[in-house]
Amino acid sequence: MSLAVLKFGGTSVGDGAAIRQTAQIIRDAVTRWDHVVVVTSAMGKSADPRDTFKVTDLLLNAARSAAAGDSESYPRARRLLADKHHAAIEATIGNADERQRIGEEIDQLLSGFEMLCASVRVLGEVTPRALDAIAGLGERMAARILAGAIRSVGVMAEPLDATEFIITTDRYQSATPLMGPTRERTIARLMPLLQAGVTPVVTGFIGATLSGVPTTLGRGGSDYSASIVAAALNADEVYNYTDVDGVLTADPRIVPDARTIEVLTAQEMSELAYFGASVLHPMTIAPLVERNIPLRVKNTFNPTHPGTLIVHRSDLAPSDSVIKAVTAIKDVSMMTVSGGGLKGVPGIAGRTFMAVARTNTSVLMISQASAEQNICFVIPKAAAPSVVAELSAEFRQEMEHGEINPIETFDEASIITAVGMGISETPGVSGRVFSALGAQKINVFAIAQGSSECAISMIVAADRCDEAVRAVHALTKR
Template identity: 35%
Template sequence: MAVMKFGGTSVGNARAMQQAIDLVAREKLNGAPLVVLSACSGITNKLVRLAEASGRSALDEALLLAGEVRRHHLVLTVELIKSSELQAELAAKIEEYVAGLEMLARGVDIVGELTERSKDTFCSFGELLSTTIFAAAMKEQGHDAEWLDVRRVMITDDNHGFARPLGDICRENAGTIIRPQLDAGTIVITQGYIGAALNGRTTTLGRGGSDYSAALLGAWLHANAIQIWTDVDGVMTCDPRLVPEARSIRIMTFSEAAELAYLGAKVLHPDTIAPAVEKNIPVWVLNTWHPDAKGTLITNDTERLSGMSYGGLVKSIAVKKGQCIINIRSNRMLGRYGFMAELFGAFSRYGVSIEMISSSEVSVSVTVDDKCFSEELLQDLRALGQVDIEHRVATVSVVGDNLRMSKGVAGRIFSSLRDVNLRMISQGASEINVGFVVEEKDVETAVNTLHHEFFSGEETVGIFEKPAGIP
């Protein structure tokens, strides 16, 4: 049994949704799959804007956005569904959802405050709408398929906005609610991203949480594969918007994929890998528009990996823009203990995550998201020493399993970047990542130079392939 997760672009319009339906029908030949859907592309952003408009009492704007959500799904229904009777039935369901959305907006407007709990409820409507239409279309086309409200299964804590599942309860629910339907040959269609707390209130797993939902459900149901369907031919050697010659990676380890996700690669949500690693379930990243392309297999299966050994060289280059460097210099560091605890304690107090770090005897440099730190944090840091900030920088990370143990790789990285001004270098605990920081204006030059250095030779044959063109 496979879990098939389709992202927003794979269900964004009638043509995309029909393609996804055809893929699910094809997979059914191997046993009924569990289908996990995101909201249609752009809808979650619209719902966030709607929620924020309600919170600042811009009710007219909020209701206008609700109307756009209604129109999108009504058009999708008309284009996808053939039966006028079923169209009318779905239109009534869409109206019921949107009426609930509008009622919530009015309630928040009256109270004058948008809570995380209310925001979770706003955001849940996208997945509920996309799965309702998808399930109806599958049934109309003669498939044995059932819609399932995932909030019956995905029970979480009450940390709204970033809820974590209660594993034992969820595992039992998956076995008693989903498994019997799959075993009976019924395709189950449900939502990613959302869940419910023990009190029944809707929660969300965080942006991009549909991948996480799919992996968790796959682990609880002992799936033999988790398929992540998107609009690219798998995990790429680099962002093709930066490097047109970027290739699809045929196979990679869980540790490589996790590192790439945390370092800024957009294909996978960072949390996706953990449940798959726990159960050793292979994860496939595939292209909805080119389903016969090989895509990327993520696995720790030594037999599969040994068939495509790459000698510990680079697999991919990840970029994270919108960063800044905070440099802290202090003589208090020299030969004394406790300074780093104070430093990291300051970041912890303000909930700021450090991306990259480099240190010397009397200075520490860290990178953080350029939008996440406050003047209050900077004041606390200035109590420790002299503080300088460099804005508009990006982290570039070169990733490959056992990279640190491969002789000459670091030399190749930095010699190829001799014409690029490196603002910071970091290679520490991770054996599979060498990172550095450049100004944002130098990102394109840096990654294209690195890509040519590591992906233009014979050493990459059999591991990477050029992606098919998207129609």
């Protein structure tokens, strides 16, 4: 029996017109597959220029404003959310009784949101646990409306809260799934519905701890949710619907002639997602690898386009060019720990990154000089002051003795990354990349190449980032 998991992003459910289009795609999929599971994001911005907010952003901003003592933001947010969701109900659901029922469910969820924010305002703080409870409301509302829209096109559908079966750690804001209990509960909850001919519409982004406390998988986590469900059910394929024609060779805002990539390996896609390609959550691929489940990225608003297929074997992803794509991460800082005291002294690197970890900062890239007197790494720019302070405290004694220099920072930096399996198989790729940058007189401050040799990352000045991307992108055409 064939089974497909279809995930729809925020723009795919951004308003009534988008939801109707999504419902049609699902109806067509039901005719091609024995079983279909749908995973939905919260409503995002629609094509209407008057639509100025994404649901999850509005929910979180209202909660944080309430914590700061603002008593007006969350009632205003509730009104905006009610207007957006009720308009979608009116535009997509034909049956009057069902419109009323779903509308009442939306109002109940929004009442819960307002009560949570009122409590946050009284307490004067909003904890990560409370933020997760509030952030997941967007998906819970969207799932109910989308299920109603699917029923309106003649397909049996039922909304499901993923808190029932996606079981996670209690790391609020960025929980990790526990695949053992998740697999058991997902099969037990979804398979009876599928066997009865019902299409489950699952809330993306959210899960719950073993004790039932709501969690989230990190922003953009609906992609991750779809992969978790697919792996639990051993699906045949995952379709990730967004608002672009698949994965592109570069950001089209930087490279106007960026092209859709026909096939990528999971390893290439993971590198692209980690280094700035926003089309997929970075963890999306991981649950699919073990089960060898392919994923296809498609455009909700151009559904006949084949999109990009992501596979798990390099021989299934041939390419005419060594480099398939180029990404960029902006607003980063490069930190350098240097000094004669680093040479040959055990534990310096460990102390460096333990100090960074104490600030809850993610390290995006690491490079170390062969002389062992220089460790440089890249972090988000906003975290730079706290990281410098923590490193200075960690190495205070060594700095006083002159063994380690004051921490150097380069705040106007960007990371550009060239990705392609051909990098590991073709001599001289690094030389071609550096020649392309050199021809544009773009200086490279640091480089890193992982053991997979699927990607080469470089630090360049922030004001040359776009030029650097275009220069390296030219190599994807050869």
